[in-house]
Amino acid sequence: MKTINFGIDLGTTNSLIAKYENGLLEVFKNPIGQKQTLASAVAFRGSRILVGDKARDLLEKDPLNVFTCFKRKMGTTDRYFAKSINKDVSPIELSAYVLKELKNFIHTGEELHEAVITIPSSFDTIQSNATKTAGQEAGFKKVYLLQEPIAASLAFANKNNLELNETKKWLIYDFGGGTFDVALLEINEREMNVLDNEGDNFLGGMDIDNLIIEKLLVPKLEPILNETKLWDKFKEPNNPLQKLYFELLFRAEEAKKELSRFETTEIDIDYPEKDIYTSIEVTRDGFNNLLAPLVEHTINFCKKILNNNNLISTDIEKIIMVGGSTLIPYVREQVEKNLNIIIDTSVDPTAAVGIGAAYYAGSKISALKPEDIKPPTTNQTEVSTSTQPLVNLIFEKNTKDTEELLAFKLNSSLQGFYRVIRKDGGFDTGLVTLQDNVNVFVDLLEGQVNSFSLKIYNSNQDVVYTNNDIHINQGKYNIQGQLLPNDICLEIDDIQYNVTRLEAIFNKNSVLPLKKTIYKSASKTILKDSDDKLQINIVEGDGNGLPSSGLSIGYIEITGKELEQDLIKGTDIELNISVSESRDIDVDIFLTSCDQEFSNSFKPTERYISNSKMENEIRVVTQKIEREIAKPENAENYELLQKFKNIEHALIELQIELSLLVDNDITDAKFKIDNQKRSLIQKYDLLTRHKELDNDIEEYKNNVLAVKQVLAESGSEYYMAELNKVIANEKTFINSGNKYLIRSKIEELRVIRNAIFTADDSNFIGPFFHYKTLDNYPDQQKANILIAEGDKALENKQYKVVKQVVYQLASMLPDDKPKTSFNNQDKTGLS
Template sequence: MKTVNFGIDLGTTNSLIAKYENGLLEVFKNPIGQKQTLASAVAFRGSRILVGDKARDLLEKDPLNVFTCFKRKMGTTDRYFAKSINKDVSPIELSAYVLKELKNFIHTGEELHEAVITIPSSFDTIQSNATKTAGQQAGFKEVYLLQEPIAASLAFANKNNLELSDTKKWLIYDFGGGTFDVALLEINQREMNVLDNEGDNFLGGMDIDNLIIEKLLVPKLEPILNETKLLDKFKEPNNPLQKLYFELLFRAEEAKKELSRFETTEIDIDYPDKDIYTSVEVSRADFNNLLAPLVEHTINFSKKILNNNNLANTDVEKIIMVGGSTLIPYVREQVQNNLKIAIDTSVDPTAAVGIGAAYYAGTKISTLKQEKISQPTSTTTAATSEKQPLVNLIFEKNTKDAEELIAFTLHKPTQGFYRITRKDGGYDTGLVTLENNVNVFVDLLEGQVNTFNLKIYNTQQEVLFSTDDIHINQGKYNIQGQLLPNDICLEIDDIQYSVTRLEAIFNKNTVLPLKKTIYKSASKTILKDSDEKLQINIVEGDGNGLPSSGLSIGYIEITGKQLEQDLIKGTDIELNISVSESRDIDVDIFLTSCDQEFSNSFKPTERYISSSKMENEIRVVTQKIEQEKAKPEYAENYELLQKFKTIEHALIELQIQLTLLADTDVTDAKFKIDNEKRSLIQQFDLLTRHKELDNDIEEYKTSVLAVKQSLSENNSEYYTAQFNKVIANEKSFINSGNKYLIRSKIEELRVIRNAIFTADESNFIGPFFHYKTLDNYPDQQKANMLIAEGDKALENKQYKVLKQVVYQLASMLPDDTPKTSFNNQDKTGLS
């Protein structure tokens, strides 16, 4: 089997391509200039397209035709207008140009049909699909995505030839040019696994450069240029001051590097258009003050990942620092001082991700269709001849040893032979007499993936079973699957609370790929040929959060006009949902009452950000915060009130930023605001959820005690078994934080208690006396007749009749349930 071999770090500021094959690693250099990295920049000059350093060098002279940092807008509808070609270009197209240029680094003459391309671990599904699409536009037939912290960890582990005697935990702290990621890893002598990750797609070195301009340079330049709101004018398209802005970006980046080595630096500013030549002195202390909030943000992410996994800092052996921004001394100092964990800077922070991608690619089996080799007509396999495979195979996928065990057992006694061969022909057992249990140590080639073929023959040496899927990676660490960075959820109707809510289908940190079949009920009737809709909305976000805090990544709408029969309320709806390793989503829907199937495959590459929608969402949440703050139970809970106020003030600040944001703004400001808004809404939801959760847990515990009391009086084995089934794994679902799951348990306990109660009809004596005292029956005459009938039944001990009287009296009472506006139009149609 062929391995992919080529890995690409598609970075915000710089990109890199490397290859790992047969134990050899090669980082390719640009044929022009012999640099390992390629600037992620594209320039349009008439009919010419320049990519890399040449494009970046034109930024000062021709900023309207040069584009950088477009990775931050991957997965959005934003476009860049290139004046030279009079055309809009997308972030996907610009990324494809960079990938095509990286192909030119390959001097071996081989064609690249597939590659591993890295993405930040916090990239959502839409951003991931956009990256994959860029690879396809660059000419790759197959693109495999790899999260950047995983790539960095592979680079570190494989570079250092680790000899571990026990299991260790590491943090990968990846502070790059445009994004920040932190991942928690577990590693031992054989394998490495990612346990959790967090990150921010809008936090990187370019934000530091912009802070230098905003906080240190603009205040000095405004009086010299006799300008106000200079920062806003820098961002306006076609404004002559844009040239100055891009010059300042160069100077800011240079100053950042200088201040990583020296205590002070001079930033020279040259603006011939207004005959201005000046310089600004910046000290390392000023620079560190600017950095402080950004670095604190990264440290908070690191603390969060430790807290979420119930780890102390002493449980983590080291923090591996990667990404260009970790070269700044202040970053390293603050991370070590705050987290109290030793930091490791032994890998090249600018190349680690690309090198790790190559290691991964060197062990990744290609999925491209190879030319099929015809088999003898007498050959059959387990897959074609019988439902159950003939063989159960066991082998280690990763090893540091020079030989490894391949073991297999036969599912039924078979006489004949087996043969194991290595793909390169360097190992061959020959024909060996078959036994029911076989253990064979095979020789391995060092530092590469060893592929073996196993064949099983009958006594006439006809092939009964054959497989080439035995791949053993020798000498290098690999990762067994990537983690889902967020819950993948389904939006459903919560009829009890008259809202829609999210239900997690796949949980965060589950290993991809994933597949599941779930069954829901229709929460409304949709008549054939009507305009009513069934809405299947797949959302990426916190499964316990509000639907508005998530990101819709797949939407199917089925109207009455598409139905061949009526969709009846309460009937089953079957959904088969799968997520590939590269985050493609497939949804198959079967409507039982209509006997119809609907399918869709989602590979969304763009999402639209509406400023007005964001403002409305912020306004709704701030109103909810005000309502929470006004509740009497919080009057003296100063800590919680302060948390509410902090979130509210942050939301109001975002609202102000949105108001001040010009319609023509070409930066990624609105995406950063949207990112921050979603995070704040999640924080608010978490605070209120805990309050509701505490109430639900208390109600659950009360319900458990009530059922136990009923069981002590009833002593029914059947209901005891039902009760034990409900409370099984109690600790797990109470600690899940899922209020809907706990409420479902409360409802199940209520059903059991009611069943126990109604099983003994004499229990209805008490409720009967209660209903006799009420005087709010709309039809009092009918109620009096029923009460008289109940008195008679009680006198004659006819408890079955008394039970029916109680039911009828209860049904006559007025409905005090408040009316809601949760009508059919608000419902998804699923419950």
């Protein structure tokens, strides 16, 4: 079987392509200049398109036709206007140009049809799909995505040829040109697993460059240029000072590199358009002060990942530093000082991600079929027999040993033979007499993927089973699956509270790929040929959070006009949902009452961000916070009040930032604000959710106690068993943070308690006396007749009659609950 072999780091500032095959690693160099990295820059010059360093060199001369850092806008609707060609170009198109140029680095003459492309671990599904689309536009038939911290860890582990005797934990600290990621890994002598990851898609080296301009250069340039609000003017589209901005950006990046080696540097500014020739001194102390909040932000992510996994610094062996921004001494110093963990800088921070992608690609079997590349020349039908249930097969996919155990067990009795052959013919067991359980050690070629075939023959030596999918990667670490960075949820109706809520289908940090079948009920009747709708909304975000705090990544709407029969309320709806390793989401829906199927594959590549919508969301949450602060029960909870005020203050700051943004702002400021806004809303949701959660947990515990007290009196073994079923795994569901799960447990306890109560008719004596005292029956005459009947039954100890009277009196009382209704158009139709 063919392996993919080629890995690509599609970076914000620089990109790289490498190959790993049969134990050999090669980082391809640019034929022009022999650099191993390619600047992620594209320039349009009339009929010419320049990619790489040549494009970046034109930034100062022709800024309106040169584009960089477009990775930060992947998955958005933003476009870049290229004046030279009078056309808008998308981040996907620009990324495709970079990928095409990287393909030209390959001097071996190979034609690339597939590759592994890296993405930040915090990329959402839309950003991931945008990256895959860029690869397809660059000519790849198949694109496989790999999270950047995973790639970096593979580069480190395989470069150092680690020999581990015990399990270790590492943090991968990836501070690149445009994004920040941190991943928690566990590694032993055989395999590597990712346990968790966090990150910020809008935090990187370019933010440092812009801080130098905004905070250090602009204040000194404004009086020289006789300008005010110079920084705001830089952000305006087609501003006349754009050329100056790009010169400053170039100088800021150079100064950043200089200050990594020296205590001071001079930034020379040459701007002949206004006859400006000046020099501004920048000190390392001043630079470090600028950096401090950004670095603190990255350290907080590291602390969060430790806290979430109940770890402390001493549990981590080392922090592996990758990404160009980790070359800054202050970054390394602060990370080591604040986390008190040894940092490791032995891997090339600018090449690690691309090299790791190549290692991964060299061990990943291609899913590309010959007909995907060119039409088949003969009419052949491929028959796969590897899925036959005859054999249960076990083997290690990754090993440091030069031989490995391949074990299999027959599921049915068979007389015959087996044979194991290595693809290159260097290992062959020959025909061996078959047994029910077989253990065979196979020899491995070092430093490569070894492919074997297993064939089973009957006593006549006819092949009855073949498996060609046995692949063992020798000598190099590989990852045991990528993690899902966020919950994938379904929006459903919460009938009890007249709202919609999220229900997690796949939880964050589940290992991809994933597949699940779930069953829901129709929460409303949808008549055939009507305009009513069943809405299937797949959301990426916190499964315990508000639907509005997540990101909608797929939406299926089924109207009554598409139904062949009425969809009846309460009938089953079957959903089969799968997420591929590269985050494609497929949904199949089966409506049992209509006997109809609907399917969709979600591969969204863009999302639109509205400033006015963000302002409204911020305003709504700040108003909610004000109401929380004003509640009497919170008056003396000073810690909680301070948390609310901190969130409110941060939201107001974002609101001010939004109001100051110019129309058609060309920066990625609105995307940063959207990220921060969503994070703050999640924090608010978490605070209020915890309050409700605490109340629900207390109510649950009170109900458990009440049921136990009733059981102590009744001694029912049946209901004791029912109680034990409800409270099984109590610690797990209480710590889940899922209020809906806990509320369902409360309801189950109420059912048990009610069942125990109603099993003994004499228990209704007390309720009967209660209902006798009430005087708010709409039909008091009928109530009096029932009460008299109850008195007589009580006198004769006819407790079953008393029970029936209580039920009738209860049904006569007016419903004091508000009659709220759920707008039929707002309901999803699922519950």
